[in-house]
Amino acid sequence: MSIRQPIVTVMGHVDHGKTTILDAIRGSYVAAGESGGITQGIGATEVPIDRVVKLCSKIVKDPKFTVPGLLFIDTPGHHAFVSMRARGSALSDLAVVVVDVRDGIMPQTTESLRLLKRYKTPFVIAANKIDLIEGWRSKNFEPFVTLVGEQREDVTARLDEALYRMIGDLSSLGFSADRYDRISDFTKNVAIVPLSAKSRDGIPDLLLVLVGLAQRYLEGRLDTEDGPAAGTILEVKEEKGFGTTADTIIYSGTLRAGDRVAIGTRDGILATKVRGIFKTRPLHETKDPKERFKPFDSVSAAAGVKLLLQDTEGIAAGSPVHVFLKDVSEVEETIRKESTVGVEFDETGVLVKTDALGSLEALLMEAHDRGIKVEAGIVGPVTRRDVVDRSLKQDELEKVVMAFNVPVLPEANEALLNSDVKLISGDVIYTLLDNYKAWQEQKSQEMMARKRKETVFPCKVLLLPNHTFRISKPAIVGVRILGGTLAQGISLLKQDGRDVGRVRSIRVGEQTRAEAKAGEEVAVAIEGPTVGRQISEGDILYSSIPESHARSIKREELNFDEDQIFREILDIRRKEDPFWGK
Numbered sequence: 001m002s003i004r005q006p007i008v009t010v011m012g013h014v015d016h017g018k019t020t021i022l023d024a025i026r027g028s029y030v031a032a033g034e035s036g037g038i039t040q041g042i043g044a045t046e047v048p049i050d051r052v053v054k055l056c057s058k059i060v061k062d063p064k065f066t067v068p069g070l071l072f073i074d075t076p077g078h079h080a081f082v083s084m085r086a087r088g089s090a091l092s093d094l095a096v097v098v099v100d101v102r103d104g105i106m107p108q109t110t111e112s113l114r115l116l117k118r119y120k121t122p123f124v125i126a127a128n129k130i131d132l133i134e135g136w137r138s139k140n141f142e143p144f145v146t147l148v149g150e151q152r153e154d155v156t157a158r159l160d161e162a163l164y165r166m167i168g169d170l171s172s173l174g175f176s177a178d179r180y181d182r183i184s185d186f187t188k189n190v191a192i193v194p195l196s197a198k199s200r201d202g203i204p205d206l207l208l209v210l211v212g213l214a215q216r217y218l219e220g221r222l223d224t225e226d227g228p229a230a231g232t233i234l235e236v237k238e239e240k241g242f243g244t245t246a247d248t249i250i251y252s253g254t255l256r257a258g259d260r261v262a263i264g265t266r267d268g269i270l271a272t273k274v275r276g277i278f279k280t281r282p283l284h285e286t287k288d289p290k291e292r293f294k295p296f297d298s299v300s301a302a303a304g305v306k307l308l309l310q311d312t313e314g315i316a317a318g319s320p321v322h323v324f325l326k327d328v329s330e331v332e333e334t335i336r337k338e339s340t341v342g343v344e345f346d347e348t349g350v351l352v353k354t355d356a357l358g359s360l361e362a363l364l365m366e367a368h369d370r371g372i373k374v375e376a377g378i379v380g381p382v383t384r385r386d387v388v389d390r391s392l393k394q395d396e397l398e399k400v401v402m403a404f405n406v407p408v409l410p411e412a413n414e415a416l417l418n419s420d421v422k423l424i425s426g427d428v429i430y431t432l433l434d435n436y437k438a439w440q441e442q443k444s445q446e447m448m449a450r451k452r453k454e455t456v457f458p459c460k461v462l463l464l465p466n467h468t469f470r471i472s473k474p475a476i477v478g479v480r481i482l483g484g485t486l487a488q489g490i491s492l493l494k495q496d497g498r499d500v501g502r503v504r505s506i507r508v509g510e511q512t513r514a515e516a517k518a519g520e521e522v523a524v525a526i527e528g529p530t531v532g533r534q535i536s537e538g539d540i541l542y543s544s545i546p547e548s549h550a551r552s553i554k555r556e557e558l559n560f561d562e563d564q565i566f567r568e569i570l571d572i573r574r575k576e577d578p579f580w581g582k
Helices: 016-031 049-058 077-084 106-119 143-152 152-171 202-216 329-338 357-369 383-391 411-418 429-454 547-552 560-573
Strands: 007-014 038-040 044-048 069-073 094-100 123-128 178-181 190-194 232-240 243-252 254-256 260-265 267-281 293-296 299-300 303-309 318-322 349-353 374-379 398-405 420-425 461-471 475-487 489-493 499-508 509-515 515-517 521-527 540-543
Touching: 007 318, 007 515, 016 044, 016 547, 038 232, 038 299, 044 049, 044 303, 049 069, 069 202, 077 420, 077 521, 094 106, 094 202, 094 489, 094 521, 106 357, 123 152, 123 202, 143 178, 143 190, 152 178, 152 190, 152 420, 178 329, 190 202, 190 383, 202 398, 254 461, 260 329, 299 303, 318 329, 318 383, 329 383, 349 383, 357 398, 357 429, 383 398, 398 429, 411 499, 420 429, 461 560, 475 560, 499 515, 540 560
Parallel strands: 007 069, 007 094, 094 123, 123 190, 178 190, 349 374, 349 398, 398 420
Antiparallel strands: 038 044, 038 267, 044 069, 232 243, 232 318, 243 303, 254 299, 260 267, 260 318, 267 293, 267 303, 461 475, 461 540, 475 515, 475 521, 489 499, 489 540, 499 509, 499 521
């Protein structure tokens, strides 16, 4: 059994330098005239271990490396991470979270950290752009541990101040972190590697830490056999000169041209054949599209490749890929398990559309933690059918499509304009859910305000002694609102169960009011009763809630006082009809 190279996903906030760090790693070998040392695959960059040894030679003279290298996932941020799934969990063995040392932890950084914590993926913080710290003196590819000792004291103080802020932010997110050269136990602390992708300072340190973590803490996970390949689709796209191709990560076994593969799709399992396996040629040739890709007869894990398949119908990012030898039934059960979201849907809730199965799973887990109900989740763009289906929902809070990193088709946009369906879209999961929660709260308040106008809610009033201004036609009396809200137009109920009249108006001094709330004392004109006959000073009256309204009122819609008053009204009504309001 051999050891494969660890799969490392690069994550972080926009413009913090994810791509530049990979460019620094790739560009170093071009600059050194050794372009054959790195193979840049579509969606991946393979860094052979001898290159790591060369770069780290100033830090470690005689390294004992056992991993064959590192495979960096070269796709945008956390989208790649959630798109890649192996055996129902995260495919990445390690991650690099890139943080601008000046800006610190930002929204997409937080997103990445939450995902890593959920999937229990070890990671390193690359504190980028140290060259922009005032007074910092850079050298090309100098290890940070060497270079930091050559800086002025005031410069290192500024660096430490920035790192302390970062460490504090990480602590608030539940991580203990420190500068990597100050850590003795990497199982308890997140390593921060200060570096500059631009000047390439600290790049050797980053590679050394990643290899060290892989060898020390990923024992067993990196074992791979020369058996049938297993992988995950990163992206399906049209490639000039090839047609539709599938950028794929092979994480187990060996894939050969001509192999038959089963791939999970939106509608089931696709059995097809591998027509070709391609990687890019050395970096200096990537500018020439005709010479960009080099065919391979076979590749072994871990590898990033571009596949030509006989059929690609229904394949999407995150689709599992397994080689089968005789019949697709050999891998059907495995693919079904890997294509199943590991979070249950709710009986009611919103619709979620995502760019990949992994994104859907991550979003569902986060939604579940926040108490957001999701009725259905589908990989793919927002369609007209999605909008029409949501518009048929009775509950306004379910007339929602949440779209994570997917387009909205033109006919869907047209349908949205002609419906009351709410579209909430974005490319950061927790921001998307935050926006939904904010909309949900606002919508709930609007719905409740509307319902309180259309529905009679519990209210209780006291007729004040010595405050009768007219005994009838209408009776005008002073009242104190003991609980709930007294509204113009509602009927009133006595404690003995008799209805006594309707509130015609509410006044405070010369001002007419539509309603009065708990604790207020107001003058009320009541049509129907005569003071001294049907009502008297000192009486307690309740809002006379129609039975249909009583059935529609939910206890969670009431405050504590309203809930108590509602119970009293139910007791009054149920003396004559035990099933009233049920």
